[in-house]
Amino acid sequence: MTTTHVTVEAVIDPSGVVRILQPVDIQTSRRALVTILDEPVIETAEPALLSENALAEDWLRPEEDAAWSYLRSATS
Numbered sequence: 001m002t003t004t005h006v007t008v009e010a011v012i013d014p015s016g017v018v019r020i021l022q023p024v025d026i027q028t029s030r031r032a033l034v035t036i037l038d039e040p041v042i043e044t045a046e047p048a049l050l051s052e053n054a055l056a057e058d059w060l061r062p063e064e065d066a067a068w069s070y071l072r073s074a075t076s
Contacts, residue, residue, distance in 0.1 A: 010034070011041050
């Protein structure tokens with residue numbers, strides 16, 4: 001017998017309703033364990049802000065400026 005475990009992120013509200021944040025492909029009902037973390041929910045837009053510095057390293061290169069320069073001339 002093969003056992004597969006999948007971990008997914010979810011949010012639980014104060015009334016105990018659990019909302020899974022990504023699609024889960026299951027064929028039949030399954031048991032689940034819920035671990036309630038002692039940290040607030042990160043709003044949907046916030047992860048993008050958290051990754052902004054990492055992405056800026058890639059976006060703010062001279063090669064990127066050159067690749068997208070045609071858009072500046074088109075809007076001028």
